[in-house]
Amino acid sequence: MNEVKTQPVTARHIPDKAEFHTHGEGHIPGSFRVVPDDDNEALFWYCCPCGCKRIAALRVGKNFKPAESPTWKWNGSLEKPTLEPSVHHRGHWHGWLTDGVWKSC
Numbered sequence: 001m002n003e004v005k006t007q008p009v010t011a012r013h014i015p016d017k018a019e020f021h022t023h024g025e026g027h028i029p030g031s032f033r034v035v036p037d038d039d040n041e042a043l044f045w046y047c048c049p050c051g052c053k054r055i056a057a058l059r060v061g062k063n064f065k066p067a068e069s070p071t072w073k074w075n076g077s078l079e080k081p082t083l084e085p086s087v088h089h090r091g092h093w094h095g096w097l098t099d100g101v102w103k104s105c
């Protein structure tokens, strides 16, 4: 599958599980919710920014990158989240979430 280039997409926090998963017909591109886990780790659920409406979850650490892989370092912000390194969604969207904005690369 070819990678999709998109305009920057704002990451919108949707804390409610049902709302995140069932909003309207599908999901809001770039929306996310965080499910805390042990040891300051969490699952970072997000809807692909490209508009395909698929969702996925990343294992993140709050202000650190967990030792196992693949994992991401999350800045802990729900307002202006940043993830490192870049996010590759199922081989078709590749980009960065920085200060609350998804940007394809």
Ligand SMILES: [Zn+2]
Residues within 6 Å of the ligand: 048, 049, 050, 051, 052, 053, 054, 089, 092, 093
């Ligand atoms: Zn997509």
